[in-house]
Each structure stands twice: as structure tokens, then as C-alpha cells.
């Protein structure tokens with residue numbers, strides 16, 4: 345063999361080894377104990393929650409939680425693992441995580457509440473509430489088009505920094521000056537990063553108390569309904585927060601990986617990046633259920649790390665899954681960990697509903 349052939353052989357072997365070893369790698373860490381409660385009829389959900397760890401679908405060195413409300417009763421409340429492995433801090437009943445795009449469900453809810461109160465009309469132009477927004481052909485963009493990801497404002501034209509994001513004068517100027525990437529209303533494309541800042545800018549203008557979306561959510565939703573959720577959690581709650589793991593891997597997955605059939609199908613259907621059908625599918629970011637729910641519309645959103653928060657009025661249920669392990673196995677609501685939990689939850693609900 346020539347030197348070149350030998351070198352190629354070494355490289356090829358290294359690639360094969362690097363690719364296959366992780367597939368056979370079984371973590372030595374034991375399956376964590378599952379804490380929490382399930383109501384009668386939901387016992388299988390606890391078994392399935394544990395199976396996520398037994399099958400290494402969830403990372404044994406990370407942690408997760410799953411909760412279900414049925415007809416207003418908390419019927420499933422489970423958690424396991426570590427909130428912070430380095431510090432050996434266990435996941436507890438009140439551990440919190442970043443939920444990524446699941447926040448869009450909370451954001452849309454605030455907009456919907458303001459619409460209920462007659463303070464936002466979805467059919468009116470954004471510029472009706474925010475005159476400076478009417479630049480570069482954005483005059484006619486309606487609130488509805490913005491909420492449906494049809495405005496063409498996927499990214500800002502100037503970079504955003506922490507300083508800008510915390511200075512509304514600077515932020516609103518950049519948001520208002522950004523040019524739409526397509527003729528607004530003709531296409532749909534996921535406003536992954538900009539959805540929150542734009543809705544926030546509207547909320548700050550229509551709310552009689554001029555509150556930010558974070559403050560509005562806190563005072564109108566979290567506190568009155570005793571919900572432990574924040575849009576912008578206060579720093580003093582950091583000690584309760586689980587550290588996300590696998591973050592870099594997860595992002596590179598989204599960009600290069602596309603290992604998951606559902607992801608590819610989603611992209612082809614244009615639900616994420618600029619199809620033409622899909623505004624309807626994302627109405628108010630209240631996602632229709634596609635192939636995962638049982639009937640009709642469900643409300644909420646899912647996040648990059650596998651986090652999920654939905655309400656399904658058809659079955660009188662609300663459910664949430666959070667994990668700090670950003671699984672490479674699926675994207676958002678197609679995350680297999682959640683899918684199997686949800687299937688088990690639905691079986692329990694159907695059994696209860698079929699009972700005479």
C-alpha cells in the first residue's frame with residue numbers, strides 16, 4: 345500500500361470507529377429513581393417515564409419532569425435525575441428549565457388575552473399600535489400575520505446584543521427598521537428568534553399599564569393562577585434551574601443533522617422555513633396537532649430541547665414535559681421521549697372516558 349492508501353485507511357477506520365462506538369456505548373450511570381405521583385389510572389405513565397431512562401432515550405446524568413392536568417386535577421407529576429450533575433444537585437419537585445420556543449405559547453396567550461379585552465385587534469395593522477413599525481413595506485402587516493409567522497421578519501437586519509435586548513429604545517428601533525424577507529402575507533416562515541421581541545413590542549404599547557410581556561405574563565397569568573413559570577425568570581431563582589446539556593450538539597444537529605424523518609418532512613412541508621401552506625398550521629403559534637394529537641386543535645408550543653407545553657380542550661387536558669438534556673433523537677414535539685409519554689397519557693385518558 346502506498347502512503348496515501350495507508351493514510352486513507354487510517355482516516356476511514358477512525359471515522360467508522362468514531363461513528364459506531366457511541367452507538368454501542370451504554371452509560372454506566374444507574375437509572376435514576378422516579379419521584380412524584382400518578383393518580384389511579386395513570387400508573388403506566390410512571391413506568392414509561394422510567395423507560396425513557398432505561399432505554400437511554402433520556403440522559404441518566406441529566407433530568408426531566410412530566411406533568412398532566414385532567415379536568416383541572418393534577419393527575420401526573422413526575423421528576424427524576426439531576427438538575428446539575430457537576431454539583432450533584434438532584435432534580436426536585438420545583439426544578440425549572442429553559443423551555444426555548446415553548447415560550448411562544450405563553451407569549452401568544454398574552455396576545456390572545458389582550459385581544460379578548462378588546463385591546464388588540466388581530467386584523468389591524470401592527471403600525472396602528474406602533475407607528476414607527478410602518479417602514480420598508482411593513483405598513484400593512486397585520487398583528488395576525490406577525491403572530492402567524494407570515495410577516496417575513498425572521499431575523500433583524502442589525503445584530504442584537506444583550507445591551508440592545510435590555511434597552512427597549514434601541515431594540516424597538518432595530519425591530520421597526522428591519523426589512524421583511526418576503527412580501528408579508530404571501531408566505532410563512534418560522535420567526536424563531538424574533539417572535540417574542542415583536543409581540544413584546546406590541547404588548548408594551550397596547551397594555552394600559554405599558555407592561556413588558558414578562559411583567560404582563562407574571563401579573564396576569566402566573567400569579568393569579570399560581571403557575572410557576574416566567575418569561576424572563578428573576579436571577580434569584582437561578583438555584584432552582586436545571587442546566588441544559590448537549591446544547592452545542594443540538595444546534596449543530598438542527599443545522600446539519602436532519603437525522604429525523606419528521607424533521608425532514610416538516611421542512612419539506614415548509615412548516616418551519618418558508619412554505620406557503622403553513623401559516624394556517626401555526627395560527628397564533630397555537631400549533632395544530634399534525635400527526636401527534638388525537639383530535640382537533642391543541643394549544644401551545646414546543647421547544648428546541650424537547651420541552652413541550654400544550655392544552656387540549658378536546659380531552660380536557662393540559663400537559664408539560666421539560667428536560668435539561670437536549671436530545672438529538674427528535675425535534676420539538678416529535679421528541680420520542682415526549683411522544684411515548686403522551687401516548688401513555690392518552691391511553692389513560694381514553695380508558696377513563698370510556699368507563700361507564
Ligand SMILES: *[C@@H]1O[C@H](CO)[C@@H](O)[C@H](O)[C@H]1NC(C)=O
Pocket residue numbers: 511513514
Ligand atoms: C438605549 O439606546 C438608545 C438608542 O440607541 C440610546 O440613546 C440610549 O443611551 C440607550 N440607553 C442606555 C441606558 O444605554
Ligand SMILES: *[C@@H]1O[C@H](CO)[C@@H](O)[C@H](O)[C@H]1NC(C)=O
Pocket residue numbers: 530531620
Ligand atoms: C402562496 O399561495 C397564494 C395562494 O395560493 C399565492 O397567491 C401566492 O403567490 C403564494 N406565494 C408564494 C410565495 O408561493
